[in-house]
Amino acid sequence: MVRPEVTPSEDLLALRADDLHKKFGAVTALAGVSFSIRTGEFVTLLGPSGCGKSTILRILAGIETPTRGAVAIGGKVVNDTERRILVPPERRDLSMVFQSYAVWPHMSVAANVAFPLRYRKVPRRQRRDRVTEALRAVRMESYVDRYPHQLSGGQQQRVAVARSIVGHPALLLLDEPLSNLDARLREDMRVELKRLHLELGLTMLYVTHDQSEALAMSDRILVMDHGLVLQEGTPEEVYRAPASLTVARFLGVKNIVAGRVAGDGTVEALGGSLRATLAEPMAPGAAAAVAIRPDGFALAADGAPGPAISGEIRLAQFLGGAYEHEIDTGGTTVIAQSPQRLGGRGDTVALSIDPEAVIAFPADDPAP
Ligand SMILES: Nc1ncnc2c1ncn2[C@@H]1O[C@H](COP(=O)(O)OP(=O)(O)O)[C@@H](O)[C@H]1O
Numbered sequence: 394m395v396r397p398e399v400t401p402s403e404d405l406l407a408l409r410a411d412d413l414h415k416k417f418g419a420v421t422a423l424a425g426v427s428f429s430i431r432t433g434e435f436v437t438l439l440g441p442s443g444c445g446k447s448t449i450l451r452i453l454a455g456i457e458t459p460t461r462g463a464v465a466i467g468g469k470v471v472n473d474t475e476r477r478i479l480v481p482p483e484r485r486d487l488s489m490v491f492q493s494y495a496v497w498p499h500m501s502v503a504a505n506v507a508f509p510l511r512y513r514k515v516p517r518r519q520r521r522d523r524v525t526e527a528l529r530a531v532r533m534e535s536y537v538d539r540y541p542h543q544l545s546g547g548q549q550q551r552v553a554v555a556r557s558i559v560g561h562p563a564l565l566l567l568d569e570p571l572s573n574l575d576a577r578l579r580e581d582m583r584v585e586l587k588r589l590h591l592e593l594g595l596t597m598l599y600v601t602h603d604q605s606e607a608l609a610m611s612d613r614i615l616v617m618d619h620g621l622v623l624q625e626g627t628p629e630e631v632y633r634a635p636a637s638l639t640v641a642r643f644l645g646v647k648n649i650v651a652g653r654v655a656g657d658g659t660v661e662a663l664g665g666s667l668r669a670t671l672a673e674p675m676a677p678g679a680a681a682a683v684a685i686r687p688d689g690f691a692l693a694a695d696g697a698p699g700p701a702i703s704g705e706i707r708l709a710q711f712l713g714g715a716y717e718h719e720i721d722t723g724g725t726t727v728i729a730q731s732p733q734r735l736g737g738r739g740d741t742v743a744l745s746i747d748p749e750a751v752i753a754f755p756a757d758d759p760a761p
Pocket residue numbers: 417420421422440441442443444445446447448449
């Protein structure tokens with residue numbers, strides 16, 4: 394008999410996924426994904442539709458089997474294709490929230506939330522207390538007797554979240570739980586989920602294709618594409634130091650312009666010379682694809698030293714928290730965001746660009 398492995402160094406690991414592969418016929422959904430999650434951590438899988446995010450969650454939950462790979466939850470191996478270990482979903486200490494709310498229409502809110510406890514034969518009294526506690530956590534305690542059709546989409550999703558936490562799972566998986574909600578509600582729920590994570594000390598693996606959600610909520614983000622993890626890091630790390638053009642694009646860097654490495658930490662681009670970070674060593678003269686974060690632009694102070702570029706404002710929009718400008722810099726249009734208005738349509742402006750916001754990649758980096 395194979396005994397589950399627990400090694401002391403893994404005490405704090407809520408999850409470990411090792412070399413997960415998944416093929417659906419000719420389609421490779423996962424091409425070797427490994428990661429771990431520490432207890433209490435909020436980790437996000439961020440990537441475009443079809444990159445394999447849901448497949449990972451389904452494998453972790455045990456409702457899909459990997460073609461190859463291993464999964465351990467709380468130090469206990471629940472799946473290992475080589476050792477032929479496969480623990481069924483109901484014996485894995487986790488729960489999952491789906492994009493579709495998946496609450497049972499014929500059951501009251503209380504019955505929906507109590508369901509996992511009934512299944513586990515938790516005594517009635519204890520069940521009632523746990524249901525109240527879970528509903529209170531999602532601020533739905535006054536809706537216990539309602540039915541799903543009497544609730545808004547956001548409220549139904551709260552019920553689904555309450556049901557997922559009522560059994561105190563060691564790991565909570567959330568698959569794009571906010572994408573069916575309208576923009577305003579999505580922001581409220583984002584804060585609510587983060588609050589739950591912090592207040593209940595939940596370990597969460599969150600899936601989204603929305604970079605702002607990932608940046609706002611996560612302790613750590615795994616950026617995925619085509620069944621692989623491209624980069625892993627804190628929100629600040631992946632945002633400020635994307636490892637590839639694909640990651641930069643996916644994190645919302647709208648400006649990717651052609652340039653040339655000039656040596657000494659500068660690149661020629663946008664008709665000027667910009668101080669930049671080179672993503673990897675590149676020889677002077679090498680063609681570069683230069684990613685410039687929209688928030689890196691500012692008006693160049695009169696007489697200030699250092700390089701500046703010149704451009705004509707084509708469009709200035711007030712976004713509430715910031716202004717967004719479309720600026721033509723001699724044929725290349727860039728998007729510049731700043732807390733202040735840089736000028737109005739038709740104005741010619743001199744701009745400085747924060748060197749930290751400029752990253753040069755080899756020009757032949759494969760496009761996504
Ligand atoms: N049951 C299935 N049968 C065939 N192909 C599937 C199945 N599930 C997922 N896929 C394919 O696997 C890839 C990854 O899908 P998925 O994990 O759902 O991506 P994501 O959740 O990131 O949008 C896609 O190409 C998808 O079409």
